[in-house]
Amino acid sequence: MHRFRLTRPRLVTAILIGSLSFVGVAYAASLGLGSGKLHAWSQTLTKGTCNQTSATADDTYVQQANPTSTSGGTDSNLNIGGAAGSQDYAFIRFDLSGCSLPTTAGADNAALTLTVTTKSNDTISVFPVFSSWSSSTLNWNGLGGLTIGSTATTSFVPSNPGALTVPVTADVDAAIKAGTLWGWELRDTSGTAVSTVGSSENNAAGKRPSMSLSYEK
Amino acid sequence: MKRLINIFGVVLTATLLSAGVAAAASLGLSSGQLSAGSVAVAGCTSSSLTVTRNVDNNGNVTQVSVLSVPQACAGETLAVTLENGTHASLAGTSTTVGACTGGCTVTLSVPGSVSAANLSFYALSLTG
Numbered sequence: 001m002h003r004f005r006l007t008r009p010r011l012v013t014a015i016l017i018g019s020l021s022f023v024g025v026a027y028a029a030s031l032g033l034g035s036g037k038l039h040a041w042s043q044t045l046t047k048g049t050c051n052q053t054s055a056t057a058d059d060t061y062v063q064q065a066n067p068t069s070t071s072g073g074t075d076s077n078l079n080i081g082g083a084a085g086s087q088d089y090a091f092i093r094f095d096l097s098g099c100s101l102p103t104t105a106g107a108d109n110a111a112l113t114l115t116v117t118t119k120s121n122d123t124i125s126v127f128p129v130f131s132s133w134s135s136s137t138l139n140w141n142g143l144g145g146l147t148i149g150s151t152a153t154t155s156f157v158p159s160n161p162g163a164l165t166v167p168v169t170a171d172v173d174a175a176i177k178a179g180t181l182w183g184w185e186l187r188d189t190s191g192t193a194v195s196t197v198g199s200s201e202n203n204a205a206g207k208r209p210s211m212s213l214s215y216e217k
Numbered sequence: 218m219k220r221l222i223n224i225f226g227v228v229l230t231a232t233l234l235s236a237g238v239a240a241a242a243s244l245g246l247s248s249g250q251l252s253a254g255s256v257a258v259a260g261c262t263s264s265s266l267t268v269t270r271n272v273d274n275n276g277n278v279t280q281v282s283v284l285s286v287p288q289a290c291a292g293e294t295l296a297v298t299l300e301n302g303t304h305a306s307l308a309g310t311s312t313t314v315g316a317c318t319g320g321c322t323v324t325l326s327v328p329g330s331v332s333a334a335n336l337s338f339y340a341l342s343l344t345g
Contacts, residue, residue: 042341104269
């Protein structure tokens with residue numbers, strides 16, 4: 001029987017074996033093998049655009065001084081007035097059903113483009129609308145039946161005639177998840193002037209409301 | 218005999234090292250990225266759960282929500298990494314899945330300012 005002797009080469013070999021195997025096992029453990037309970041996956045997003053024109057727009061304005069009037073639905077401009085007793089609130093929305101977005105999709109960026117046709121220095125606040133309306137039936141007396149956000153999404157001052165861009169990304173993102181976009185109420189929150197923006201019935205196509213939308217799904 | 222012992226030592230070294238590295242490689246993680254389906258799942262789900270996110274009006278991601286997380290995953294750590302088109306990390310967030318009835322939506326806040334326009338992938342993991 002050969003008797004095993006611990007010589008220097010054998011000791012070095014043993015240390016080498018121990019060290020290298022430890023490195024390998026430690027590498028595996030660092031990747032989560034030791035947890036024994038790991039599920040990993042990924043999700044790829046598809047990007048796209050679905051810009052909106054007056055073809056998918058609906059808009060109107062309601063008049064405090066004419067509380068049963070629905071004439072704002074066919075006017076070529078939308079009035080936004082702040083004078084006590086004769087306020088005008090404008091409403092704009094777009095039908096996104098043609099975009100075929102699932103409720104798990106979202107807006108990356110959305111911006112409303114309006115054309116100021118009568119300027120003022122008043123602040124116009126943009127409030128999200130969460131319930132259905134139609135330009136053919138909405139009037140001042142119908143405002144009480146609408147659900148309108150209490151906080152403005154954004155605001156602007158129509159101090160110059162021409163096009164202006166209003167960011168509405170958060171509202172459109174939320175609307176995609178809700179399944180329907182009911183648009184915005186535009187209200188004068190600082191003065192008594194009357195401003196106007198082009199409506200979807202405006203004879204000049206370039207003055208009608210539009211909305212750019214880039215999305216992910 | 219001495220030479221035989223030395224050869225045995227070298228072979229044993231190579232074998233143990235290979236076993237360790239092979240165990241790591243079996244996880245599909247050699248690229249530094251987790252790959253789905255290559256790890257045995259010990260329970261709560263094997264599904265690729267859907268993620269949605271909310272944005273602010275500037276288009277920055279504020280929250281991500283993981284939908285329909287099974288009740289069995291309560292107590293496990295859910296981690297989400299937001300990645301750009303080249304799989305570079307834009308932000309990461311994690312939380313412990315709470316108890317809920319049926320499938321629950323787990324919502325996580327996203328740190329920093331991550332533009333939704335730059336977001337192309339979510340990488341997720343559930344660990345117990």
